[in-house]
Amino acid sequence: MPIIIGLTGGIGSGKSAAADLFAARGINIVDADIAAREVVEPGTVALQAIAEHFGPDILLADASLDRRALREIIFTHADEKKWLETLLHPAIRTLIKQQLNEASSAYTILVSPLLLETDQHTLVDRLLVIDCPEADQIQRAAARDQSGPERIKAIMANQLSRDARLAKADDILHNHASLADLETQVETLHQTYLSLAQRD
Numbered sequence: 001m002p003i004i005i006g007l008t009g010g011i012g013s014g015k016s017a018a019a020d021l022f023a024a025r026g027i028n029i030v031d032a033d034i035a036a037r038e039v040v041e042p043g044t045v046a047l048q049a050i051a052e053h054f055g056p057d058i059l060l061a062d063a064s065l066d067r068r069a070l071r072e073i074i075f076t077h078a079d080e081k082k083w084l085e086t087l088l089h090p091a092i093r094t095l096i097k098q099q100l101n102e103a104s105s106a107y108t109i110l111v112s113p114l115l116l117e118t119d120q121h122t123l124v125d126r127l128l129v130i131d132c133p134e135a136d137q138i139q140r141a142a143a144r145d146q147s148g149p150e151r152i153k154a155i156m157a158n159q160l161s162r163d164a165r166l167a168k169a170d171d172i173l174h175n176h177a178s179l180a181d182l183e184t185q186v187e188t189l190h191q192t193y194l195s196l197a198q199r200d
């Protein structure tokens with residue numbers, strides 16, 4: 001199996017932006033946030049369990065999950081977050097493993113906000129952390145999600161601290177400057193990973 005690079009970072013740190021730059025270089029990306037959406041699509045057992053637990057108001061008119069409503073609940077009620085994670089994380093892991101097995105590029109990237117908070121880190125060979133000042137995380141995520149800074153801070157409080165994440169990194173992308181600057185760093189790492197993949 002090709003080497004798997006785990007890409008993680010806090011909300012709004014630039015994981016998707018970095019993953020897009022690796023994808024543009026032909027690298028297969030497995031994205032835990034996308035897997036997390038797939039396991040709750042209409043018709044899944046997980047969505048049915050969520051509707052039974054939180055009540056039918058958690059569904060939109062088209063029977064899909066009201067993600068904004070669930071987000072409000074789980075980041076203000078720790079017990080409900082635990083319940084949801086116990087339901088979803090095993091299903092997300094199974095789907096991620098399946099998608100990693102299907103990857104065919106020289107190396108593969110698993111991008112996940114909770115790589116270190118869950119057992120997903122056991123699926124990767126090397127850890128790439130994307131990092132930026134917390135003020136940038138809050139400003140970028142709030143602008144992207146049309147959400148208040150307090151909401152973003154509440155999510156950050158449920159994720160590993162910046163220092164704890166950096167302490168575990170094999171490689172770091174410093175995303176405090178422009179997207180062009182990020183691309184320069186991605187290109188350098190891409191060459192490193194290609195060399196590592198050839199050695200394997």
Ligand SMILES: CC(C)(COP(=O)(O)OP(=O)(O)OC[C@H]1O[C@@H](n2cnc3c(N)ncnc32)[C@H](O)[C@@H]1O)[C@@H](O)C(=O)NCCC(=O)NCCS
Nearest residue numbers: 010011032033036067068070071088092113114155158159
């Ligand atoms: C609560 C939900 C419905 C909110 O959906 P929404 O579309 O608003 O956000 P999205 O899924 O794009 O997540 C945005 C960001 O929130 C953060 N986040 C999401 N879930 C969690 C969590 N359980 N703990 C900490 N941070 C989280 C991540 O940084 C993520 O990138 C959704 O995030 C969810 O189902 N979370 C539980 C599953 C999970 O843990 N997913 C994370 C990937 S494994």
Ligand SMILES: Nc1ncnc2c1ncn2[C@@H]1O[C@H](COP(=O)(O)OP(=O)(O)OP(=O)(O)O)[C@@H](O)[C@H]1O
Nearest residue numbers: 010011012013014015016017113140144177178179
């Ligand atoms: N260096 C940068 N300069 C300006 N904007 C940036 C930069 N990096 C990322 N962004 C923007 O900031 C926002 C957050 O980035 P992105 O969505 O990649 O973060 P993420 O880590 O994937 O977040 P999440 O954990 O919520 O999935 C996006 O709108 C993105 O385009």
